[in-house]
Amino acid sequence: MKALILLSSLGVIALLAEIFSFKKLLYPLVIIGLITTFIFNAFDWGTDRIYFNMMRYDDFAVAFSSVLIGVSFLWFIMADGFFKEESNMTDYFALVIFSLAGAVIMVSYSNMAMLFLGIEILSIPMYVLAGSKKDDVLSNEAGFKYLIMGAFASGFLLFGIALIYGATGSFDIVEIAQTVAAGAASSIFYAGLLLMLVGMAFKVSAAPFHFWAPDVYQGAPTPVTAYMATIVKTAAFAAFLRLFYTCFQGSAATWTSIVVVMAGLTMLAGNITAVLQTSAKRMLAYSSVAHAGYMLLGLVALNQYSQGSILMYTLAYSVGSITSFGVLGYVAKAKGGDAVDSFNGLAKTNPFLAFVMTVALLSLAGIPPTAGFFAKYYIFTAAFQAGHAWLVLVAILASLIGVYYYFRIIIAMYFKHSNHEVTIEVSANHKLLFVITVLLTIALGLMPDFVIGLL
Amino acid sequence: MERVRERLNMNAIQVIPVNWYLLLSAVLFTIGVLGVLFRRNAIIIFMSVELMLNAVNLLLVAFSTYLSDSAGQVFVFFIMAVAAAEVAVGLAILMSVYRNTMSTDINILSKLKG
Numbered sequence: 318m319k320a321l322i323l324l325s326s327l328g329v330i331a332l333l334a335e336i337f338s339f340k341k342l343l344y345p346l347v348i349i350g351l352i353t354t355f356i357f358n359a360f361d362w363g364t365d366r367i368y369f370n371m372m373r374y375d376d377f378a379v380a381f382s383s384v385l386i387g388v389s390f391l392w393f394i395m396a397d398g399f400f401k402e403e404s405n406m407t408d409y410f411a412l413v414i415f416s417l418a419g420a421v422i423m424v425s426y427s428n429m430a431m432l433f434l435g436i437e438i439l440s441i442p443m444y445v446l447a448g449s450k451k452d453d454v455l456s457n458e459a460g461f462k463y464l465i466m467g468a469f470a471s472g473f474l475l476f477g478i479a480l481i482y483g484a485t486g487s488f489d490i491v492e493i494a495q496t497v498a499a500g501a502a503s504s505i506f507y508a509g510l511l512l513m514l515v516g517m518a519f520k521v522s523a524a525p526f527h528f529w530a531p532d533v534y535q536g537a538p539t540p541v542t543a544y545m546a547t548i549v550k551t552a553a554f555a556a557f558l559r560l561f562y563t564c565f566q567g568s569a570a571t572w573t574s575i576v577v578v579m580a581g582l583t584m585l586a587g588n589i590t591a592v593l594q595t596s597a598k599r600m601l602a603y604s605s606v607a608h609a610g611y612m613l614l615g616l617v618a619l620n621q622y623s624q625g626s627i628l629m630y631t632l633a634y635s636v637g638s639i640t641s642f643g644v645l646g647y648v649a650k651a652k653g654g655d656a657v658d659s660f661n662g663l664a665k666t667n668p669f670l671a672f673v674m675t676v677a678l679l680s681l682a683g684i685p686p687t688a689g690f691f692a693k694y695y696i697f698t699a700a701f702q703a704g705h706a707w708l709v710l711v712a713i714l715a716s717l718i719g720v721y722y723y724f725r726i727i728i729a730m731y732f733k734h735s736n737h738e739v740t741i742e743v744s745a746n747h748k749l750l751f752v753i754t755v756l757l758t759i760a761l762g763l764m765p766d767f768v769i770g771l772l
Numbered sequence: 773m774e775r776v777r778e779r780l781n782m783n784a785i786q787v788i789p790v791n792w793y794l795l796l797s798a799v800l801f802t803i804g805v806l807g808v809l810f811r812r813n814a815i816i817i818f819m820s821v822e823l824m825l826n827a828v829n830l831l832l833v834a835f836s837t838y839l840s841d842s843a844g845q846v847f848v849f850f851i852m853a854v855a856a857a858e859v860a861v862g863l864a865i866l867m868s869v870y871r872n873t874m875s876t877d878i879n880i881l882s883k884l885k886g
Contacts, residue, residue, distance in 0.1 A: 430847055437854045441861055448865045457869045458881040464862050465817060469808055471858075472824035475851060476801055479828050479844075483794070483835040488843055505794075532884040 459536025474516030
């Protein structure tokens with residue numbers, strides 16, 4: 318709860334900066350605010366308080382809030398260029414921070430109303446940010462598609478919530494679970510469950526509801542894409558897991574087989590389509606769809622390992638994505654395009670960026686000893702122990718396909734030559750950020766128990 | 773006579789069986805979904821999304837009355853507020869689309885492919 322209050326105040330301060338003209342101070346203020354929020358959030362560990370039957374700050378909420386705030390701290394360092402370029406930067410700060418507050422609500426709700434509000438508080442600022450390059454038709458298109466798909470998915474989610482309310486008479490996720498356990502589940506309840514599943518699948522971009530994600534990720538400005546791929550995905554998965562773990566665990570027999578098919582389709586569709594891409598940004602977008610598929614394995618497992626393994630996965634994946642989108646931003650700016658070919662010869666002109674990108678891609682591909690390997694290992698183990706051996710086999714095949722397209726970029730950087738070689742100047746902030754993310758990737762790979770053991 | 777008095781005491785919404793409300797909102801919701809999927813004009817797509825949300829509102833109010841529980845009606849206020857915010861943002865994005873392309877036909881918005 319402290320995290321939510323602090324973040325909302327930080328958002329209001331960002332809006333006030335325009336009026337009282339302390340715009341220059343805002344960036345350091347936000348960084349300090351995020352560090353403070355992170356520390357105060359950690360104090361909530363182990364308290365497990367319930368606020369008005371609307372929010373519940375258990376260890377799950379605190380752990381995922383910490384990941385969200387920590388990753389957004391890294392994101393703010395990565396995206397500093399996004400804020401300097403624009404004249405109305407205070408609005409952007411406020412939008413990002415308010416959407417982070419929505420993400421914190423999404424990981425700590427205990428009532429359907431808060432789930433809905435959290436999703437909308439997260440999404441509405443993201444619609445604006447995705448379309449924030451007003452003169453660029455591609456950015457307009459991304460914002461428009463994101464809005465229509467987001468509102469469409471919310472419609473399904475809400476219809477599901479309304480049906481479940483009609484069947485059980487409650488919006489509280491624990492009460493609904495108790496009513497269903499007492500044997501009140503009717504066909505209306507199951508219809509509601511399936512509609513909510515469709516709504517959440519849209520939000521996490523799981524196949525066959527993933528078609529909007531690549532377009533939106535490609536059209537949005539690169540820092541916004543990085544935010545959507547990390548914070549939004551983490552929050553959506555935590556909300557998805559919390560809903561199905563707390564509320565729908567009793568009716569697992571109905572939805573498990575659907576989610577199994579969905580997970581298999583998402584992994585295969587994401588990875589196979591990513592192989593066919595020429596634009597590196599769009600390839601990373603499809604890889605983000607594929608990662609949603611791996612994370613669905615943790616949801617399917619629904620045992621004592623699923624929470625810890627999804628926490629580990631979101632952290633490893635977010636750190637890898639922040640780094641790769643950061644490097645992609647530099648390369649795209651220097652070469653004037655985000656094709657895979659623009660990475661050609663990067664190792665010669667800029668060995669530091671090439672090394673950082675390699676570590677991030679190895680982590681995303683799941684090669685030891687990086688964080689991504691253990692994230693995949695734990696999530697596959699969770700699914701295997703829940704008895705989904707076939708799905709794990711599909712997941713392993715899909716990650717082998719994944720290795721192919723991640724290595725396309727690595728090979729382009731180290732073994733191909735570019736016609737016009739440009740030396741890219743990396744700012745000191747970003748050097749520090751990349752060193753931190755590389756260390757974090759390797760440290761998480763060496764000591765995964767530290768994160769897994771939390772939940 | 774007794775039955776008429778009973779009916780007058782009953783809540784007006786409860787005169788009609790709840791399944792009829794369920795059917796009506798399911799039909800409205802489906803019309804909204806089909807509108808989003810098949811109409812090509814951006815404004816009409818927004819209207820269809822609103823129709824989906826209003827179908828949900830109707831359903832929530834009906835359930836809330838039948839269950840004699842006010843939580844459903846409070847939820848409707850949240851949905852209306854959020855829908856208003858969403859439309860405000862949506863029309864703003866649509867304005868910038870229109871400035872760049874001079875059209876509200878969504879077939880123009882197909883430049884992102886791969």
